[in-house]
Amino acid sequence: NAGVTQTPKFRxxxxxxxxxxxxxxxxxxxxxxxxxxxxxxxxxxxxxxVGAGITDKGEVPNGYNVSRSTTExxxxxxxxxxxxxxxxxxCASSYGGAEGYTFGSGTRLTVV
Amino acid sequence: xxxxxxxxxxxxxxxxxxxxxRCNYSYGATPYLFxxxxxxxxGLQLLLKYFSGDTLVQGIKGFEAEFKRSQSSFNLRKPSVxxxxxxxxxxxxxxxxxxxxxxFGQGTTLQVKP
Numbered sequence: 001n002a003g004v005t006q007t008p009k010f011r012x013x014x015x016x017x018x019x020x021x022x023x024x025x026x027x028x029x030x031x032x033x034x035x036x037x038x039x040x041x042x043x044x045x046x047x048x049x050v051g052a053g054i055t056d057k058g059e060v061p062n063g064y065n066v067s068r069s070t071t072e073x074x075x076x077x078x079x080x081x082x083x084x085x086x087x088x089x090x091c092a093s094s095y096g097g098a099e100g101y102t103f104g105s106g107t108r109l110t111v112v
Numbered sequence: 113x114x115x116x117x118x119x120x121x122x123x124x125x126x127x128x129x130x131x132x133x134r135c136n137y138s139y140g141a142t143p144y145l146f147x148x149x150x151x152x153x154x155g156l157q158l159l160l161k162y163f164s165g166d167t168l169v170q171g172i173k174g175f176e177a178e179f180k181r182s183q184s185s186f187n188l189r190k191p192s193v194x195x196x197x198x199x200x201x202x203x204x205x206x207x208x209x210x211x212x213x214x215x216f217g218q219g220t221t222l223q224v225k226p
Contacts, residue, residue: 004155031211031212033212033213035216040121040218040219041218042202042216042217042218042219043156043202043216045213045214045215048211048212048213050211050212056211058213090155090156092156094212096211096212098144098161098163098206099212100146100158100161101156101158101214102158103148103155103156103157104155105154105155106154106155
């Protein structure tokens with residue numbers, strides 16, 4: 001099984017551009033999450049979903065949007081890229097609760 | 113507010129030496145807890161988890177962790193460190209509510225000296 005697949009792995013955006021970070025999982029997990037990782041700050045939750053059609057904000061949602069039309073896919077949308085969104089983005093999925101997450105390999109985004 | 117604290121930002125140990133990485137959490141009830149490892153340029157991999165029962169849990173790569181409710185701690189240990197253990201380690205605990213959300217510590221970077 002592929003697990004959690006994120007694309008692209010690297011991207012450079014100009015200020016004001018938009019892009020979608022893709023995340024797909026093949027484990028039939030209901031729960032999916034987007035985190036961003038900044039040096040020395042750990043991981044901060046951006047958005048999460050507990051099932052298809054259900055999404056909610058995490059700790060740092062401003063500047064981002066998500067959708068969950070299928071169990072497998074959970075894309076993260078940046079509408080107007082800003083330098084503060086320069087980060088490494090991780091998608092994760094789980095059965096929920098005490099099962100823990102399976103992480104993707106991350107997308108390194110630079111906004112210039 | 114719930115929190116997970118890893119007091120040590122950076123630790124250096126010699127290869128073959130023992131290792132202990134500290135993690136303290138605030139939750140208000142007995143939580144389930146996780147340790148993840150992140151190698152450079154990689155995603156996070158689950159090392160081990162505590163859910164209930166035995167407070168000493170075994171994980172992959174020879175790691176273990178001990179849950180101590182009285183100290184609100186979940187420290188990660190390894191008896192003999194290998195150079196390949198150099199990585200960043202994250203402790204995580206659940207956020208209240210049935211959403212599976214986790215809060216992560218700031219991470220501890222482990223450097224291994226030859």
